[in-house]
Amino acid sequence: MAIGDYDVLARASRALRSAPEPGWAAIEQRVLDAVRAAPRGGWPIAVHDPAPDTAPGRIRVRAPGRIRVSDLVLRTLIARRVTEDPDVALVDVEVTLDGETLRTIDIEVSGRFGSDLPRAADRVRAIAHAVVADAIGADDVVVSVAVTDVHR
CATH class of the missing domain: 3.30.300.30 (ANL, C-terminal domain)
Structure with missing residues (x-):
């Protein structure tokens, strides 16, 4: 997948959303909090x-x-x-x-x-x-x- 290939990403997102992961609801907020807390580099x-x-x-x-x-x-x-x-x-x-x-x-x-x-x-x-x-x-x-x- 090339950088900026959003069609592939959109198809993958739709496929993943249609088959929810068992137990995801229990960890969803913790995963989102961890992603939001991750340091981001800048110039x-x-x-x-x-x-x-x-x-x-x-x-x-x-x-x-x-x-x-x-x-x-x-x-x-x-x-x-x-x-x-x-x-x-x-x-x-x-x-x-x-x-x-x-x-x-x-x-x-x-x-x-x-x-x-x-x-x-x-x-x-x-x-x-x-x-x-x-x-x-x-x-x-x-x-x-x-x-x-x-x-x-």
Whole structure:
């Protein structure tokens, strides 16, 4: 099975659902909890410190440490903020990195039928820029927003 071969996965899922495993009901919640608790790796994004070595009480060092934020954290922060907008439903958030430098954010949303979709996309873009500025201090990240569907 190739990566992204969702038809095969869908057929297998249907087959497995049609023949439930004996005893599954007794362990289902524990399995789901274990999957949810499993650590997920993410790609590190460098945080921009606008004024290094200026924190109160900090001793100057020759090689200061570096702070990084996982792309999973950044994507989650963006997703939480975007879901507050009543005119859009989030579909996906993808980031593109160059090493540890965030280059682009691609956001896909579904727009509410009858709403001003260009304005909604502008709000989503502004939200993403605000989250990036707050989380990693970058202001040169390209954010693209695609409205790929409409909903009621």
